[in-house]
Amino acid sequence: MIGVRGEAEVVVDGCGSRLDTWSACLVPTEAFHDYSGNARNHVLVIDLDPCLPAFTNPGHEDYDRMAPLFERPRALRFDSRLQSLVHLSAGEFALAPENTAMHRHLAAGILHCMSERLVRTPSRATQSHFSPDTIRRYVLENLHRKITVGDLAGVACLSVSRFHDIFRTMTGTTPHQYLLQIRLEQSVKLIIDTSLTIAEISHRAGFSSQAALTNALRKHRGTTPSALRSGN
Structure with missing residues:
Protein backbone atom coordinates (compact mmCIF):
# COMPACT_ATOMS: atom_id res chain seq x y z
CA MET A 1 0.00 0.00 0.00
CA PRO A 122 22.47 -0.42 5.56
CA SER A 123 21.07 -1.69 8.82
CA ARG A 124 22.13 0.40 11.80
CA ALA A 125 21.30 -2.44 14.14
CA THR A 126 20.54 -6.05 13.41
CA GLN A 127 17.41 -6.00 15.53
CA SER A 128 15.84 -3.04 13.72
CA HIS A 129 14.95 -1.88 10.23
CA PHE A 130 14.78 1.89 10.61
CA SER A 131 17.25 4.71 11.00
CA PRO A 132 17.18 7.83 13.20
CA ASP A 133 17.17 9.87 9.98
CA THR A 134 13.86 8.29 9.01
CA ILE A 135 12.38 9.17 12.37
CA ARG A 136 13.72 12.72 12.22
CA ARG A 137 12.24 13.24 8.75
CA TYR A 138 8.86 12.00 9.95
CA VAL A 139 8.97 14.27 13.00
CA LEU A 140 9.85 17.35 10.93
CA GLU A 141 7.08 16.61 8.43
CA ASN A 142 4.51 16.33 11.25
CA LEU A 143 5.95 18.76 13.78
CA HIS A 144 2.83 20.93 13.92
CA ARG A 145 0.68 18.14 15.36
CA LYS A 146 0.77 15.82 18.34
CA ILE A 147 3.20 12.95 17.73
CA THR A 148 3.10 9.92 19.98
CA VAL A 149 5.69 7.22 20.52
CA GLY A 150 3.13 4.91 18.90
CA ASP A 151 3.32 7.02 15.74
CA LEU A 152 7.11 6.71 15.67
CA ALA A 153 6.93 2.99 16.36
CA GLY A 154 4.52 2.69 13.44
CA VAL A 155 7.03 4.34 11.10
CA ALA A 156 9.55 1.70 12.18
CA CYS A 157 6.93 -1.10 12.09
CA LEU A 158 7.80 -2.08 15.66
CA SER A 159 5.83 -2.39 18.87
CA VAL A 160 6.01 0.65 21.14
CA SER A 161 8.10 -1.12 23.79
CA ARG A 162 10.48 -2.59 21.22
CA PHE A 163 10.85 0.74 19.43
CA HIS A 164 11.54 2.56 22.73
CA ASP A 165 14.34 0.14 23.64
CA ILE A 166 15.98 0.13 20.19
CA PHE A 167 15.66 3.89 19.75
CA ARG A 168 17.32 4.57 23.09
CA THR A 169 20.16 2.15 22.24
CA MET A 170 20.71 3.80 18.85
CA THR A 171 20.44 7.46 19.90
CA GLY A 172 21.23 7.57 23.61
CA THR A 173 17.95 9.35 24.37
CA THR A 174 14.28 8.47 24.73
CA PRO A 175 11.70 9.16 22.01
CA HIS A 176 9.99 11.75 24.25
CA GLN A 177 13.27 13.59 24.86
CA TYR A 178 14.10 13.40 21.15
CA LEU A 179 10.75 14.91 20.18
CA LEU A 180 11.21 17.76 22.65
CA GLN A 181 14.72 18.46 21.38
CA ILE A 182 13.53 18.79 17.79
CA ARG A 183 10.57 20.97 18.79
CA LEU A 184 12.92 23.26 20.69
CA GLU A 185 15.48 23.35 17.86
CA GLN A 186 12.85 24.37 15.34
CA SER A 187 11.32 26.90 17.73
CA VAL A 188 14.67 28.60 18.29
CA LYS A 189 15.32 28.72 14.55
CA LEU A 190 11.92 30.30 13.84
CA ILE A 191 12.27 32.82 16.67
CA ILE A 192 15.68 34.00 15.44
CA ASP A 193 15.18 33.76 11.67
CA THR A 194 11.55 34.88 11.22
CA SER A 195 9.16 37.58 12.37
CA LEU A 196 6.39 35.11 13.17
CA THR A 197 4.56 35.66 16.43
CA ILE A 198 5.55 33.43 19.33
CA ALA A 199 2.02 32.02 19.34
CA GLU A 200 2.36 30.99 15.67
CA ILE A 201 5.82 29.52 16.29
CA SER A 202 4.54 27.50 19.23
CA HIS A 203 1.80 26.09 16.99
CA ARG A 204 4.19 25.23 14.15
CA ALA A 205 6.61 23.54 16.54
CA GLY A 206 3.85 21.46 18.11
CA PHE A 207 3.64 23.07 21.55
CA SER A 208 0.20 23.27 23.11
CA SER A 209 0.48 27.01 23.77
CA GLN A 210 2.82 29.98 23.80
CA ALA A 211 3.25 29.48 27.54
CA ALA A 212 4.25 25.85 27.02
CA LEU A 213 6.97 26.90 24.57
CA THR A 214 8.24 29.63 26.91
CA ASN A 215 8.39 27.24 29.86
CA ALA A 216 10.21 24.58 27.81
CA LEU A 217 12.79 27.10 26.59
CA ARG A 218 13.36 28.40 30.10
CA LYS A 219 13.70 24.90 31.58
CA HIS A 220 15.82 23.24 28.89
CA ARG A 221 17.68 26.14 27.24
CA GLY A 222 17.84 28.69 30.04
CA THR A 223 16.31 31.41 27.90
CA THR A 224 12.98 32.83 26.71
CA PRO A 225 11.53 33.75 23.31
CA SER A 226 11.94 37.48 23.98
CA ALA A 227 15.57 37.00 25.01
CA LEU A 228 16.32 35.00 21.88
CA ARG A 229 14.65 37.56 19.63
CA SER A 230 16.51 40.46 21.25
CA GLY A 231 19.83 38.62 20.97
CA ASN A 232 20.44 38.40 24.71
Whole structure:
Protein backbone atom coordinates (compact mmCIF):
# COMPACT_ATOMS: atom_id res chain seq x y z
CA MET A 1 0.00 0.00 0.00
CA ILE A 2 1.47 3.32 -1.14
CA GLY A 3 0.33 6.77 -0.06
CA VAL A 4 -0.56 9.12 -2.93
CA ARG A 5 -2.70 11.77 -1.21
CA GLY A 6 -3.74 12.47 2.37
CA GLU A 7 -2.98 10.24 5.34
CA ALA A 8 -4.22 6.84 6.49
CA GLU A 9 -3.51 4.32 9.22
CA VAL A 10 -2.51 0.72 8.52
CA VAL A 11 -2.14 -2.02 11.15
CA VAL A 12 -0.30 -5.17 10.07
CA ASP A 13 -0.25 -8.08 12.53
CA GLY A 14 -0.85 -5.61 15.35
CA CYS A 15 1.88 -3.19 14.26
CA GLY A 16 0.65 0.28 13.32
CA SER A 17 2.00 2.38 10.45
CA ARG A 18 0.99 5.76 9.02
CA LEU A 19 0.63 6.15 5.28
CA ASP A 20 1.24 9.54 3.69
CA THR A 21 2.60 10.85 0.40
CA TRP A 22 6.15 9.86 1.39
CA SER A 23 5.60 6.29 2.52
CA ALA A 24 4.50 2.75 1.75
CA CYS A 25 3.54 -0.23 3.88
CA LEU A 26 4.60 -3.69 2.70
CA VAL A 27 2.21 -6.44 3.77
CA PRO A 28 3.10 -10.15 3.47
CA THR A 29 0.43 -12.34 1.89
CA GLU A 30 -0.43 -14.18 5.11
CA ALA A 31 -0.42 -11.09 7.36
CA PHE A 32 -3.63 -9.81 8.91
CA HIS A 33 -4.06 -6.09 8.28
CA ASP A 34 -6.54 -3.26 8.83
CA TYR A 35 -6.79 0.02 6.92
CA SER A 36 -8.37 3.25 8.12
CA GLY A 37 -8.76 6.28 5.88
CA ASN A 38 -11.42 8.61 4.50
CA ALA A 39 -12.74 9.96 1.19
CA ARG A 40 -9.79 12.37 0.90
CA ASN A 41 -7.22 9.57 0.91
CA HIS A 42 -5.71 8.19 -2.26
CA VAL A 43 -3.78 4.98 -1.76
CA LEU A 44 -2.11 2.95 -4.51
CA VAL A 45 -2.38 -0.79 -3.82
CA ILE A 46 -0.10 -3.19 -5.70
CA ASP A 47 -1.20 -6.80 -5.22
CA LEU A 48 1.19 -9.67 -5.91
CA ASP A 49 0.04 -13.28 -5.94
CA PRO A 50 3.04 -15.62 -5.54
CA CYS A 51 0.96 -18.49 -6.94
CA LEU A 52 0.47 -16.89 -10.35
CA PRO A 53 2.32 -18.78 -13.13
CA ALA A 54 3.95 -15.56 -14.27
CA PHE A 55 6.13 -15.49 -11.18
CA THR A 56 7.61 -18.93 -11.93
CA ASN A 57 7.98 -18.35 -15.64
CA PRO A 58 11.64 -17.94 -16.76
CA GLY A 59 10.65 -14.65 -18.35
CA HIS A 60 9.83 -13.25 -14.94
CA GLU A 61 12.87 -14.32 -12.93
CA ASP A 62 13.50 -10.70 -12.08
CA TYR A 63 10.53 -10.89 -9.72
CA ASP A 64 12.63 -13.07 -7.44
CA ARG A 65 14.55 -9.93 -6.52
CA MET A 66 11.40 -8.46 -5.04
CA ALA A 67 10.60 -11.41 -2.78
CA PRO A 68 12.56 -9.98 0.20
CA LEU A 69 10.23 -6.98 0.20
CA PHE A 70 7.49 -9.17 1.62
CA GLU A 71 9.39 -11.33 4.10
CA ARG A 72 7.88 -9.34 6.96
CA PRO A 73 5.68 -6.27 7.47
CA ARG A 74 7.69 -3.12 6.99
CA ALA A 75 7.31 0.58 6.32
CA LEU A 76 9.35 2.40 3.70
CA ARG A 77 9.93 6.14 3.49
CA PHE A 78 10.45 7.60 0.01
CA ASP A 79 13.13 9.87 -1.33
CA SER A 80 12.08 12.59 -3.79
CA ARG A 81 12.81 10.46 -6.88
CA LEU A 82 10.69 7.53 -5.73
CA GLN A 83 7.89 9.85 -4.67
CA SER A 84 7.93 11.45 -8.14
CA LEU A 85 7.73 8.01 -9.78
CA VAL A 86 4.76 7.04 -7.60
CA HIS A 87 2.87 10.24 -8.40
CA LEU A 88 3.66 9.97 -12.11
CA SER A 89 2.41 6.37 -12.13
CA ALA A 90 -0.74 7.21 -10.19
CA GLY A 91 -1.51 9.90 -12.75
CA GLU A 92 -0.99 7.50 -15.64
CA PHE A 93 -3.21 4.89 -13.98
CA ALA A 94 -6.00 7.47 -13.74
CA LEU A 95 -5.57 8.54 -17.38
CA ALA A 96 -5.61 4.98 -18.73
CA PRO A 97 -7.60 2.79 -16.29
CA GLU A 98 -8.05 0.01 -18.88
CA ASN A 99 -4.39 -0.28 -19.91
CA THR A 100 -3.49 -3.26 -17.74
CA ALA A 101 -0.16 -3.87 -19.49
CA MET A 102 0.99 -0.36 -18.63
CA HIS A 103 -0.28 -0.82 -15.07
CA ARG A 104 1.80 -3.98 -14.64
CA HIS A 105 4.97 -2.40 -15.97
CA LEU A 106 4.70 0.77 -13.88
CA ALA A 107 3.78 -1.22 -10.75
CA ALA A 108 6.76 -3.52 -11.29
CA GLY A 109 8.99 -0.48 -11.74
CA ILE A 110 7.84 0.97 -8.43
CA LEU A 111 8.49 -2.32 -6.64
CA HIS A 112 11.94 -2.70 -8.18
CA CYS A 113 12.85 0.83 -7.06
CA MET A 114 11.62 0.10 -3.54
CA SER A 115 13.62 -3.13 -3.51
CA GLU A 116 16.78 -1.33 -4.63
CA ARG A 117 16.43 1.21 -1.84
CA LEU A 118 15.98 -1.46 0.79
CA VAL A 119 19.05 -3.30 -0.49
CA ARG A 120 21.18 -0.15 -0.50
CA THR A 121 20.06 1.01 2.96
CA PRO A 122 22.47 -0.42 5.56
CA SER A 123 21.07 -1.69 8.82
CA ARG A 124 22.13 0.40 11.80
CA ALA A 125 21.30 -2.44 14.14
CA THR A 126 20.54 -6.05 13.41
CA GLN A 127 17.41 -6.00 15.53
CA SER A 128 15.84 -3.04 13.72
CA HIS A 129 14.95 -1.88 10.23
CA PHE A 130 14.78 1.89 10.61
CA SER A 131 17.25 4.71 11.00
CA PRO A 132 17.18 7.83 13.20
CA ASP A 133 17.17 9.87 9.98
CA THR A 134 13.86 8.29 9.01
CA ILE A 135 12.38 9.17 12.37
CA ARG A 136 13.72 12.72 12.22
CA ARG A 137 12.24 13.24 8.75
CA TYR A 138 8.86 12.00 9.95
CA VAL A 139 8.97 14.27 13.00
CA LEU A 140 9.85 17.35 10.93
CA GLU A 141 7.08 16.61 8.43
CA ASN A 142 4.51 16.33 11.25
CA LEU A 143 5.95 18.76 13.78
CA HIS A 144 2.83 20.93 13.92
CA ARG A 145 0.68 18.14 15.36
CA LYS A 146 0.77 15.82 18.34
CA ILE A 147 3.20 12.95 17.73
CA THR A 148 3.10 9.92 19.98
CA VAL A 149 5.69 7.22 20.52
CA GLY A 150 3.13 4.91 18.90
CA ASP A 151 3.32 7.02 15.74
CA LEU A 152 7.11 6.71 15.67
CA ALA A 153 6.93 2.99 16.36
CA GLY A 154 4.52 2.69 13.44
CA VAL A 155 7.03 4.34 11.10
CA ALA A 156 9.55 1.70 12.18
CA CYS A 157 6.93 -1.10 12.09
CA LEU A 158 7.80 -2.08 15.66
CA SER A 159 5.83 -2.39 18.87
CA VAL A 160 6.01 0.65 21.14
CA SER A 161 8.10 -1.12 23.79
CA ARG A 162 10.48 -2.59 21.22
CA PHE A 163 10.85 0.74 19.43
CA HIS A 164 11.54 2.56 22.73
CA ASP A 165 14.34 0.14 23.64
CA ILE A 166 15.98 0.13 20.19
CA PHE A 167 15.66 3.89 19.75
CA ARG A 168 17.32 4.57 23.09
CA THR A 169 20.16 2.15 22.24
CA MET A 170 20.71 3.80 18.85
CA THR A 171 20.44 7.46 19.90
CA GLY A 172 21.23 7.57 23.61
CA THR A 173 17.95 9.35 24.37
CA THR A 174 14.28 8.47 24.73
CA PRO A 175 11.70 9.16 22.01
CA HIS A 176 9.99 11.75 24.25
CA GLN A 177 13.27 13.59 24.86
CA TYR A 178 14.10 13.40 21.15
CA LEU A 179 10.75 14.91 20.18
CA LEU A 180 11.21 17.76 22.65
CA GLN A 181 14.72 18.46 21.38
CA ILE A 182 13.53 18.79 17.79
CA ARG A 183 10.57 20.97 18.79
CA LEU A 184 12.92 23.26 20.69
CA GLU A 185 15.48 23.35 17.86
CA GLN A 186 12.85 24.37 15.34
CA SER A 187 11.32 26.90 17.73
CA VAL A 188 14.67 28.60 18.29
CA LYS A 189 15.32 28.72 14.55
CA LEU A 190 11.92 30.30 13.84
CA ILE A 191 12.27 32.82 16.67
CA ILE A 192 15.68 34.00 15.44
CA ASP A 193 15.18 33.76 11.67
CA THR A 194 11.55 34.88 11.22
CA SER A 195 9.16 37.58 12.37
CA LEU A 196 6.39 35.11 13.17
CA THR A 197 4.56 35.66 16.43
CA ILE A 198 5.55 33.43 19.33
CA ALA A 199 2.02 32.02 19.34
CA GLU A 200 2.36 30.99 15.67
CA ILE A 201 5.82 29.52 16.29
CA SER A 202 4.54 27.50 19.23
CA HIS A 203 1.80 26.09 16.99
CA ARG A 204 4.19 25.23 14.15
CA ALA A 205 6.61 23.54 16.54
CA GLY A 206 3.85 21.46 18.11
CA PHE A 207 3.64 23.07 21.55
CA SER A 208 0.20 23.27 23.11
CA SER A 209 0.48 27.01 23.77
CA GLN A 210 2.82 29.98 23.80
CA ALA A 211 3.25 29.48 27.54
CA ALA A 212 4.25 25.85 27.02
CA LEU A 213 6.97 26.90 24.57
CA THR A 214 8.24 29.63 26.91
CA ASN A 215 8.39 27.24 29.86
CA ALA A 216 10.21 24.58 27.81
CA LEU A 217 12.79 27.10 26.59
CA ARG A 218 13.36 28.40 30.10
CA LYS A 219 13.70 24.90 31.58
CA HIS A 220 15.82 23.24 28.89
CA ARG A 221 17.68 26.14 27.24
CA GLY A 222 17.84 28.69 30.04
CA THR A 223 16.31 31.41 27.90
CA THR A 224 12.98 32.83 26.71
CA PRO A 225 11.53 33.75 23.31
CA SER A 226 11.94 37.48 23.98
CA ALA A 227 15.57 37.00 25.01
CA LEU A 228 16.32 35.00 21.88
CA ARG A 229 14.65 37.56 19.63
CA SER A 230 16.51 40.46 21.25
CA GLY A 231 19.83 38.62 20.97
CA ASN A 232 20.44 38.40 24.71
